[in-house]
Amino acid sequence: MDLTPLHQPQSVDADPQETAEWRDAFMALLAAQGPARARFVLDELARQARTARVGWQPELATPYVNTIAVDRQPVFPGDLAIEERLASLMRWNALAMVVRANQAYGELGGHIASYASAADLFETGFNHFFRARNDEAGQTNLGDLVFFQPHSAPGVYARAYLEGRLSAEDLTYYRQELTAPAAATGSGPRGLCSYPHPCLMPDFWQFPTGSMGIGPISSIYHARFMRYLTHRHLLDCSQRKVWGVFGDGEMDEPESMSALTLAAREGLDNLVWVVNCNLQRLDGPVRGNGRIIDELEMLFAGAGWNVIKLVWGSDWDGLFARDQGGALIRAFANTVDGQMQTFAAKDGRFNRDNFFGQNAELARLAQGMTDEQIDRLKRGGHDMVKIHAAYDAACRHQGQPTVILAHTKKGFGMGSAGQGRMTTHSQKKFDETDLIAFRNRFNLPMTDEQVKNLEFYKPADDSAEMQYLQAQRRRLGGHLPRRYTACERVAVPEIASYAQFALTAQDRETSTTMAFVRLLGNLLKDTTLGPRIVPIVADEARTFGMANLFKQIGIYSSVGQRYAPEDIGSVLSYREALDGQILEEGISEAGAIASWTAAATSYSVHGLAMLPFYIYYSMFGFQRVGDQIWAAADQRARGFLLGATSGRTTLGGEGLQHQDGTSHLLAATIPNCKAYDPAFAGELAVIIDHGMREMLVEQKDVFYYVTVMNENYAQPDLPAAAVPDVIRGCYKFASYPGLSGDAKSTRSSGNVTLLGSGAILTEVIKAAVLLAQQGLDVDVFSVTSWSELARDGAVGETPFVAQQLAGSKGPIVAATDYVRAVPESVRGCLPSGRRYVTMGTDGFGRSDTRAALRGFFGVDAASIVRAARSAIGT
């Protein structure tokens, strides 16, 4: 469907005389009675039209002009001239940083054009709106959350340089994080990471945005999580805002779009997006043959957002005022973005001939303007007065999130070197003429020599500019971005108080999923820890037997429950509440993981440690939203991911798309993710307990991925001695001495060592019994974490797994419900000289019974017996 009104057929005016009468009547009404009455009458007419079914729909797109009329603009509260001079300096320092890095090492990359388009959008925020966390006078004001467009990072560094937070030397190590002296010695200039990465600059960046789309969705769920904290009386976030500056090309990402309706439904008026509509992405125009601003306006308005179009700068005000006949609006309605980009790339003369030259009315408007003036006509996103008006309106708007669609030029001010050019995204080389032109364009107080040497420029501390810069930030609470980590420890109850049922399970039959749910229910009752727990589901709570939690702790809803649930009389009835604790995200894994990230980083973003448990179909985790998990890892998340119904053969019936055999492989690639595949409830309890202590008490930046299964089987007691080994990844489960056919003889006919994890450990145990019956001595080890064993093996002198297996004998056979690469990951860590055979579930899943699937993939007891016999050569 083409959304641009440009392509809608123009209806023919059959009776201009009559049309004029209607128009005059409406204008008279507006003049006499004002806009409120005018809106009422329009609504009434619309109602009539609907009743009569005339088939009329109002256009969602408004004309290509500013939403905020000139007479509604507040007075600009700052010193415009100083702010413009400061912005020019940031532009220069950002440019110099990138060009210098690339002069030294051409491979380093970096971007200039994006920040060139976004500088005024950033600067107006920094000077007037973005509030920093402030801990002065014994009071903590936690400030706003700001998401920065990633490839505009040089601009944020450039500001931090003027603010005195980064040195000129630091800037010279942009994109040289390893070469910078601080990397080797811990002091001196530090390297600046390419994009916002809290992992790499943990005192600076708060939110990773480098992968397009993740910043936008994350910002929505952070804003929603602030509401959750407020409504649950954990932390008052009611005065704080979430700002996000994103690209217009970035809006094409499914993640950018997928939570728009959630933001509107939740009435997130604490959220402001600024979409930098420079009309270009990397390769070319975002919508060459349409208009991205119109398209986004319709999309956001349809989703329920407050939309502010910020299209033209102040120097257009006079033109619009003189344009009584509406020639400009008509001309814009016929100008597609590809053409608008060409206008950006060309000079004033070209624009006079080709834009204003389209007809006599337009030409008249441009009369009296020099080519230079035409060239300097600003788009809205480059005019701080207009930007301020838009931000101010966004801050005051209530009941809806706001998006500001800011029209800019990509590579603004880069002249012939890049402004509006198709190739500008990656432009990072400037010759001397271009540099001098840039200096002149922005009136930089620098000599030719300084410019050619790409010197960074910083005015004296006592200059009016620097005084102003610092004063504005002081007023807003201090500098940002800045990342904090201080938060109070949360006490974790003794394991026996909540997990004794799992530690001494006495062979009762249950699944690890059920054990997890019971464990979670118990933890929720702890008066200290319980309120900090955030259970998260993506419409699978019933699948995992969690429906009892609906009643117990409620599902969070910002409006409570406005209906009587069908099952109101049931003890498990569906209960939504303002202070509900469960985040039920519906069928959006992207939303649920964004929600998890917000909770998992609350310790840093809000100074309040929360503990999220997101439980999901394991196949729809790393495989589906792996990049978001990677970003959460970058943001140093602390929390639990529970991959339920995991294992390619343990989840019978569901088939290829649902059966997960790879999540442990993917989890192992994330450095701060500890992944476990426990077989038994006792192991699970020990793992969760240890994880909670690492995250909440020791405050380590780790998160846990734990797989849980839906297969019921006998749950043995966990011996206390095994506890530390469960955490390290492997413990001896049992020995099965070979049984001779002759009762008097105890001589074994060989040895074999079996390793297993998750539900497949039960097959391994069955195989051990069979092998023992055949006269073999068998040792069985439960591997709780292949990746922890492999990591230990990569650094330790004698790998832990080798120590564990030292007392065992014979070939080693390992089986899991995951691809063979998972157990293969420890091959290099095993005791030397032992044969190692791995069995796994490579290939596509199938729908059938567990038994059939395990036979098919060769991970059932019979297959393990065969593999063991073949390994020992019998």
Ligand SMILES: Cc1ncc(C[n+]2csc(CCOP(=O)(O)OP(=O)(O)O)c2C)c(N)n1
């Ligand atoms: C998921 C993802 N895909 C691709 C990229 C590579 N990339 C970086 S910037 C960019 C273009 C961005 O265009 P836009 O959002 O319009 O921002 P602009 O630079 O034009 O302001 C692309 C494709 C990325 N960073 N993330």
